[in-house]
Amino acid sequence: MTDIPAKASVASTSNGSVLLTLMKARTFIALIAVLIFFSIAAPNFLSAANLILMSKHVALNAFLAMGMTFVIITGGIDLSVGSIVGLCGMVAGYLVLNGIDLQVGYTIYFNVFEIALITLAVGILIGAVNGLLITRLNVAPFIATLGVLYVARGLALLSSDGRTFPNLVGKPDLGTTGFGFLGAGRLLGLPVSIWILVVVAVGAAYLAKYTPLGRHIFAVGGNERAARISGVRVNMVKMFVYMFSGFCAAVVGLIISSELMASHPATGESFELNAIAAAVLGGTSMSGGRGTIGGTIVGAFVIGILSDGLVMMGVSSFWQMVIKGLVIIVAVVVDQAQRRLQSRVTLMQMAKAG
Amino acid sequence: MTAATDHHVLLKLEDVSKVYSGTVAVKRANFEVRKGAVNVLVGENGAGKSTLMKIIAGVEQPTLGRILLEGEEVSFSSSGDAVNRGIGMVFQELNLFGNLSVAENIFATREITNRFRKIDSREQERRAAEFLERLQAGIRPDMLVEDLRIGQQQLVEIAKAVSLDARILIMDEPTSALSAAEVEILFKVIADLKARGVAIVYISHRLEELIRIGDYITVLRDGRITGQERMKNVDTQWIVRQMIGSDAKDFAKPDGHVPGEEIFRAEDICLPRVTGGLAVDHVSLSLRAGEILGIYGLMGAGRSELFDCIMGRHGHATGVIFIAGKKVRERDTTRRIRRGLALIPEDRQREGLVSILSVASNLTLASLSRFVRLFHISGAKEIQAVTQMVRELAIKVAGPAQEVSSLSGGNQQKVVIGKALLTGPKVLLMDEPSRGIDVGAKADVFRTMRKLSRDGLGILFATSDLDEVMALSDRIAVMSNGKLTGMFDRAEATEASLVAASALGHGPVPHMESHAHD
Numbered sequence: 001m002t003d004i005p006a007k008a009s010v011a012s013t014s015n016g017s018v019l020l021t022l023m024k025a026r027t028f029i030a031l032i033a034v035l036i037f038f039s040i041a042a043p044n045f046l047s048a049a050n051l052i053l054m055s056k057h058v059a060l061n062a063f064l065a066m067g068m069t070f071v072i073i074t075g076g077i078d079l080s081v082g083s084i085v086g087l088c089g090m091v092a093g094y095l096v097l098n099g100i101d102l103q104v105g106y107t108i109y110f111n112v113f114e115i116a117l118i119t120l121a122v123g124i125l126i127g128a129v130n131g132l133l134i135t136r137l138n139v140a141p142f143i144a145t146l147g148v149l150y151v152a153r154g155l156a157l158l159s160s161d162g163r164t165f166p167n168l169v170g171k172p173d174l175g176t177t178g179f180g181f182l183g184a185g186r187l188l189g190l191p192v193s194i195w196i197l198v199v200v201a202v203g204a205a206y207l208a209k210y211t212p213l214g215r216h217i218f219a220v221g222g223n224e225r226a227a228r229i230s231g232v233r234v235n236m237v238k239m240f241v242y243m244f245s246g247f248c249a250a251v252v253g254l255i256i257s258s259e260l261m262a263s264h265p266a267t268g269e270s271f272e273l274n275a276i277a278a279a280v281l282g283g284t285s286m287s288g289g290r291g292t293i294g295g296t297i298v299g300a301f302v303i304g305i306l307s308d309g310l311v312m313m314g315v316s317s318f319w320q321m322v323i324k325g326l327v328i329i330v331a332v333v334v335d336q337a338q339r340r341l342q343s344r345v346t347l348m349q350m351a352k353a354g
Numbered sequence: 355m356t357a358a359t360d361h362h363v364l365l366k367l368e369d370v371s372k373v374y375s376g377t378v379a380v381k382r383a384n385f386e387v388r389k390g391a392v393n394v395l396v397g398e399n400g401a402g403k404s405t406l407m408k409i410i411a412g413v414e415q416p417t418l419g420r421i422l423l424e425g426e427e428v429s430f431s432s433s434g435d436a437v438n439r440g441i442g443m444v445f446q447e448l449n450l451f452g453n454l455s456v457a458e459n460i461f462a463t464r465e466i467t468n469r470f471r472k473i474d475s476r477e478q479e480r481r482a483a484e485f486l487e488r489l490q491a492g493i494r495p496d497m498l499v500e501d502l503r504i505g506q507q508q509l510v511e512i513a514k515a516v517s518l519d520a521r522i523l524i525m526d527e528p529t530s531a532l533s534a535a536e537v538e539i540l541f542k543v544i545a546d547l548k549a550r551g552v553a554i555v556y557i558s559h560r561l562e563e564l565i566r567i568g569d570y571i572t573v574l575r576d577g578r579i580t581g582q583e584r585m586k587n588v589d590t591q592w593i594v595r596q597m598i599g600s601d602a603k604d605f606a607k608p609d610g611h612v613p614g615e616e617i618f619r620a621e622d623i624c625l626p627r628v629t630g631g632l633a634v635d636h637v638s639l640s641l642r643a644g645e646i647l648g649i650y651g652l653m654g655a656g657r658s659e660l661f662d663c664i665m666g667r668h669g670h671a672t673g674v675i676f677i678a679g680k681k682v683r684e685r686d687t688t689r690r691i692r693r694g695l696a697l698i699p700e701d702r703q704r705e706g707l708v709s710i711l712s713v714a715s716n717l718t719l720a721s722l723s724r725f726v727r728l729f730h731i732s733g734a735k736e737i738q739a740v741t742q743m744v745r746e747l748a749i750k751v752a753g754p755a756q757e758v759s760s761l762s763g764g765n766q767q768k769v770v771i772g773k774a775l776l777t778g779p780k781v782l783l784m785d786e787p788s789r790g791i792d793v794g795a796k797a798d799v800f801r802t803m804r805k806l807s808r809d810g811l812g813i814l815f816a817t818s819d820l821d822e823v824m825a826l827s828d829r830i831a832v833m834s835n836g837k838l839t840g841m842f843d844r845a846e847a848t849e850a851s852l853v854a855a856s857a858l859g860h861g862p863v864p865h866m867e868s869h870a871h872d
Contacts, residue, residue: 211729212722219719222708229665229705230720230773231691289710 020345023338026331027282027298034302038309045312052191056259058304059197062297063252064275065282066204067245069296072279073221074241075288076134076141081249081275083152084126085268088253090156092119093165093263096176109174112181120250126152127246131239145242149272156265165263183259193255200248205293217241221288277324278303281331302327361388361569364553365410365441365522370419372405379405381577382419386570387522390551392544394564394585397574397597403557404446406574407524410555411443412436434463442520444511446527446557452500457482459499460514485513488546490539504654505531512540516547523547524555529563530818531654534857541567559819561590573597576793605800605825609808613645613828616679617812618781623663623673625656625836633659634671635836641781641812646803648827649816651856656836657816658700661783664814665697666690677780691720694780698770698787700816706770707758714740714754716769721776743772748798764795771802782806784815788822800826820849834858 022029038045064081071078092115099109110118126148133144170176185192208214216237219227228234252271257263282299284291303324310320365387372380380402387393387410397403408414410421412430421428423439430436433443450459457479458465465473466481482495491509499507508531515523525544529537544554544567558564564571568585573596581596618641625634634656641647649657663671666687675682677694684690699705707716717740718725725736740754747768751761758769767787774782784803788796803826807813817823823830830847832840832855840855 210731210733212726212731213729215715215719215722215731218711218715219708222710223704225705226699226708227719228687229667229697229699231688231777232719233686233688289708 020338020341023334023341026334026338027295027302030281030302030327030331031298031305034305034309038305038312042309042312045309050312052194054305054308055194056191057308058301059191059193060252060255061271061274061278061304062197062300063200063248064245064271065278065296065300066201066293067241067248068272068275069279069282069284069291069293070204070208070217070241071141071245072276072284072286073217073288073291074238075221075224076238076241077145077276077286078127078130078242078245079142079145079272080126080130080148080152081245081252082268082271082273083149083156084123084246084249085253085256085271086265087126087152087156087159088119088123088250089257089263089267090159090165090265091122092116092179092254092257093168094159095119096168096170096179097165099174099176109176111175112170112178115176115179116182116254119254120247123246123248123250123253124243125246127243127249128239130246131242134242135235135238153265153269160263160265162265164265166261168257168261168263179258180261181258182255183257183261193259196251196255200251201293201297204244208293213237213240218289221290223289274303277328281328283335285335299331361391363387364389364424366422367406367410367416368420368422370406370409370416370421372402372409372414373417379577380409380416383574383577383579385572385579386582387553387555388570389521389553390548391569392548392554392556392567394568394571395555395557395574396559396561396564396571396593401574401597402577403574404526405577407443407526407555407557410436410522411441411524413443437518437520440519440521441524442515442518442522443524444508444515444526444528446530448504448507448511450499450507450511450514453498455479455496455498456486456493456502456510456513457495459510460485460495460517462514481517482513485517486510488516488543489513491536505533505536508532509536509540512543516543520552522553522555524557526557527559528556529558529560531652537563561593564593565590605797605822607804608828609804611644611808613642613807614810615643616640617643617677618814619676620660620664621674621676623660623671623675625659625663625668625671632836634663637673637833637836637838639831639838639841641814643780643810643812644807645828646807646813646815646826648823648830649814649833650818650820650823650830650852651816651833652818655833655856657833658785659836660833661697661699661785661814661816664690664783665695691777691779694778695783696720696774696777696779696781697783698767698774698785700785700789702763702766702770702790706773707766709757709759711758712755713744713749713751713758713761713769716758717743717754717772717776720773721778724776739776743776747772747775747802762792762795764791764798767791767795767799771799775806779811781812781814784813786817787815788817788819820852823852824849832856 044050067081068078095110095115095118099107101107130145130148133139134141168179170179182192187195208217216227216232219230219232220234220237224234253268256267278300279291279296280286281302282292282295282297284296306324306327307320310323363386367383367385369382369384370380371378371382383406385406395403395406405414409416412433412435415431428439451462454462457475460482461478466477468474479495486493486495489509489512491506493502493506493510499510502510508528512528528540532540547554556568565585571583571585571588571593572579573581573593575597621638623634623637624632627633637660639647651657662668663673664675666685669685682690682693684693703709708719714736718736722731725732725739737754744751744754749765749768749772751765758766761769787799791799803813803815815826824847828844830842830844830852831838832852834856839858840852842851
């Protein structure tokens, strides 16, 4: 969406536009830079095993960041994703271990596929609660999702009294085995979670670019009033982005529980901040209307590789936080500089044209 | 320049230009402001009057040129600078804080404080009451600004400017929302200020007002100053000639086609105001296919609100609308667009365009479903429709992917119109379609309106420009205070009758009226 005008201005090359092109590709350049840096500085960094491991880490944040990107493009924010991760993990763990007790002497056990569907539905439902609070009750997105952050986390802790659901292997006679596939399984040599990421990312990028819903997401973020007058169903668009964000969080909850074969109620704390960081690093504008799925994925990779690489180099986790923060700030500063340069280049072109 | 110089020149602009992205608003203007006199500035919409005044008031900085205050070169980096030099301004768009009281607004940024830096509200309200008393507006200083009528808000804005004790007071269309009685009071205040040696810069569209109170007149056209004279040496003809120039306004002549069957009818549309009363008061009207129905009225008369009701933007509005004889039961904008209604809103930036999207995305925003198969937007079909619309409306763009914010005002307006047309409307609602666009684009817009009406569209168009409504409409409706106060055939409409109808319902005594609204 936002790179259409980019092509137009790149076509007419001048000094300004070369710099501009570099600035636009900044997240990609940053990605290559961290890759090169760590492949020199950290031994074994480029080994296949390490790259796959890192991708699995990055995938978790990338899911959340994709959901977050759509929300931010509409001009909102979703602080509840970390808690949804925790709650959905607990839902999955509970269903594997306990099933649903019908209180009449029977207990229903679901197979793993059904458990996954139910968990995703829970995530979407919490997203819908966010959406309803924001569209129907006019609660500011920051406040609505902050409230849901606490509620969902509290429910996750209540579900087990704060304990972990351990050992989610399941029982063959109940048909609840195989939960580990999502986290540990492989298809064609790549982890299942990576495949899911690819599918969701391609779907989300397609949605953003080639569907009316995607176009409407950008329009709502760019100018909500104009979108409304143009007949865009603004409330439906907002409902969708929060439900999609909830869906992404549920996927992450499933994957983490599956990787650990256990559900811990505190899982996902402060994940929302990493997701926002990845989206912003990837060029999503907090004021709405701008952002791409591709950029966000690259942003998630930059953050993920940075932290894993620093761990491999033995940098203290305190310094890691400082470095991560600086990277985010620099990214936003460059983003602002690019905006200014862009408008100057546009003005110059117009002045030349007439 | 033949003006006699018996009034001392207080402020002088020399060769001032102002360029915005996409438009040159003011070109090498020379302008003098004389002490103890009313310096009138006149010109069409978009001629650059407001920009020129914002430069004097420090809101905008000139791209080129010098400002001389009593012979000394000055530059204002903010309106605060200008206020410190004794320059005050009444803005056309109200610059008030709705959430604060009248007194707090009047003393905003120069609050009266006591020894402990605490705001002395009582003193502020007492002093505010003095200023308001002079304006006889019946406004209490402790009322919230958002609870006031728009005309009253304008009076608060004036009180605020007067309270600055400025040497130069700029008034940008101060009467556009005032009733005749309120205008009289304002003129008394102006005469009083003049007697105290204040230099007043007065901008208005209403020629009769200008001739009555002006001492000097300056005419702007397309950002250039085309005439400067003493008011007593000029007449209406002279002003109009300077404003319009040799190339008379191109309104696109009626083509003599006869309107068809009724395409649209509104019955008993009402919209309650938050502060009580009705913003749209039992309005009924009907429109035939191929007819242009002009709706004339002052600012705040309820024209935009009527359009909003028709588009289904207010859930609490009442009344029924019919399209081609069939009742429209849909109450939301999305489905009303599908039924064949389309709105071109008054405020292009805030309601018309998504400025960070491309021209193409803006054009097709309201009609995406036309280009969709299953859920996929067909790029080829979309581009084809965009290219055709760009050609039909003569939109000047480098390419469909150009960002819409980089276009000039006129081309942006054409994009908004194109967006509405792509939905395939039967009835087009145009709210001030010519506001803030250059002469050429205006002519294009008017030609497009003619062509659409020939193609059988019904067009409702709201304007506060008398010439426009007289020249373009087949019939003219007049609104005032939310009510429909007149309906004229073009043949029988006169400027005087329209103006009279547009002032109906603005009670002769402002005090009475404010009671009615309490």
